[in-house]
Amino acid sequence: MLPPKRCPHNCIYCPLGRTSIKTMKPTMLIDPETVKKEIEEFIQVNGCIFRNILLWGYGDPLLNYHTPLVAKTIRDIINQYGCKSSIRIRTTGYTLGEKWASPILDIVDEVIIPFDAAEDTRQVINDPMNNAKTSLLIKILKSIPKTYRRKIAFEINLLKINGIKNSDPPTLDELTSHIGSTGIVKIYLKTINRPSWKQMIKPVRGKLFARVKDYLVDKGYIVKECISEKHNTIVLSSDLEEALINHLLRKPLSTDEIRATYGDKGVVLAEKMVLENLLDKILWGQKLFFKVKQTIDLYKWIGR
Ligand code: SF4
DSSP: OOSSOEESOOOTTOTTOSOSEEOOOOBOOOOHHHHHHHHHHHHHHHOSOOSEEEEOBSBOGGGBTTHHHHHHHHHHHHHHTTOOOEEEEEOOSTTTTSTTTTHHHHHOSEEEEEOOOOHHHHHHHHOOOTTOOHHHHHHHHHHSOHHHHTTEEEEEEEEEETTEETTSHHHHHHHHHHHHHHTOOEEEEEEOOSOOSSTTOEEOOHHHHHHHHHHHHHTTOEEEEOOOOOOOOOOOSSOHHHHHHHHHHHSOEEHHHHHHHHHHHHHHHHHHHHHTTSEEEEEETTEEEEEEOTTOOHHHHHTO
């Protein structure tokens, strides 16, 4: 999916920036043939250097009617090339119960649903549209057959903002009372690790993070802590500038992350894009990050 960002939420930590179209209504957004061509080109040049493929678009990928077909296309390609990779999708989950979306549960290895808090804290963190209620999400998840529900995991992003913390015990009690009712037992526990569109958000680390993990484990959940892994520099068959800005549109990247993926050339290019007024350079958590300017006219840039 490409901008404008569509999602039923407007999470304050979203690396994609503010939600432009707050919606739960799917539409036709991308052509599976384009995805096929690009993944084939990538594998032909780099081989199967990836272990996971995450379907996550410019917003919620299950607002695109073509996403099950895209996932099937990816599955066929990785099978054809013998790649041992899992396919995961990250979605708010509101369309999971719809007939057109249900094949996704067969195709992917895992469905990840962000669920950071309930009640008032959820309003602050996720700023959902009016009808994107917790009760609706829980109802949809409970209606999914048990065999498929085993493929679903929740993702909790711990953070602090203006005195509000979703790591507080009452907030966690509310959250786990909803999670517990779905029968879903796997949780990815994360904290924010890069700047977002909203100022003043702080990560939760150290003892507090460990306390939340212990709390969830004691309740019987399988908790996976998200860590960043080293990976190989990739070879691009497309234009480096286009690839880098495409990546940066998905999330701000630190100097080290750009170097790890695109080599020193990528860092030089990012610095040049700062001078061209396309990117901002931000100091966050003692690291330098490159972030696409909110004001960038992407379509004008693509058409250059
Ligand atoms: S649900 Fe995901 S895509 Fe939507 S606003 Fe939140 S973080 Fe961004």
